[in-house]
Amino acid sequence: MTGIEIIPAVGGAFLLVGVISVVYQIFQMVVIDARARNLKHPGFWGVFTLGSDNLILYLIGRRRYPVVRMTDADRKEMARRKKVIGVSLAFMAAGAIGIVLYGMLTSSL
Amino acid sequence: MEIGKKLKEARLQSGLTQEKAAEKIGVSRQTISNWENEKSYPDIVSVIRLSDIYSISLDSLLKGDDKMMEHLEESTDIVRSNRKLAAAAGANVVLVAVMVILSMFLPENEYFLAAVFCLMIIAASVLFYQIIKRF
Numbered sequence: 001m002t003g004i005e006i007i008p009a010v011g012g013a014f015l016l017v018g019v020i021s022v023v024y025q026i027f028q029m030v031v032i033d034a035r036a037r038n039l040k041h042p043g044f045w046g047v048f049t050l051g052s053d054n055l056i057l058y059l060i061g062r063r064r065y066p067v068v069r070m071t072d073a074d075r076k077e078m079a080r081r082k083k084v085i086g087v088s089l090a091f092m093a094a095g096a097i098g099i100v101l102y103g104m105l106t107s108s109l
Numbered sequence: 110m111e112i113g114k115k116l117k118e119a120r121l122q123s124g125l126t127q128e129k130a131a132e133k134i135g136v137s138r139q140t141i142s143n144w145e146n147e148k149s150y151p152d153i154v155s156v157i158r159l160s161d162i163y164s165i166s167l168d169s170l171l172k173g174d175d176k177m178m179e180h181l182e183e184s185t186d187i188v189r190s191n192r193k194l195a196a197a198a199g200a201n202v203v204l205v206a207v208m209v210i211l212s213m214f215l216p217e218n219e220y221f222l223a224a225v226f227c228l229m230i231i232a233a234s235v236l237f238y239q240i241i242k243r244f
Binding site (some may be wrong): 026027029033055056059068069071073078082085086089090091096097100101103104108 | 135143144147220223230232240244
């Protein structure tokens, strides 16, 4: 692999790791949130929000179900997972930008 | 006096143990302990419940503790949080509009296209993060 060909490989790896991390963190956060609101089958809601616009639908729909019980540990867990999502989004953006720049470099050669 | 000390004094005066107080407001004993040691702060609903069970006014619990007021302000300032989200969404829309208009006037240029894609990736990531922060 030449120097320039490393860019899409690394970019793709960053993108993949970022996507998997974001998806996993959102799943876990939804499960914690659904449990705190006494929604039945929190695991189902976690999987549901993995669909394209379903996270927005969940955030809108959950307003009818106030938080009944969220422990301090749950709150800290949510805050930690939000930070991990922030880092994962940075990975995704870096990976995507790397792939775009590779595309630009190779098309101009 | 800080809220932690006030909560502990109020609890002791009302003759409740940490377990009993935790049970009455639906949190764990550890949470009551964390509040009294100021390792964390209660949310506004818990503060109201505590004022009920300890028979102490909200005034005496909240006033005078700047850190507690700051915590409540941050956690309940929905207007400011909505503004940030609206700003991120608006910036995305404006960016897309500007790029579409510019692309009509500028000649086809890979560098320009690449810059557009990079900016849109960053803008979309920022918007998504703002949505996640409000979770």
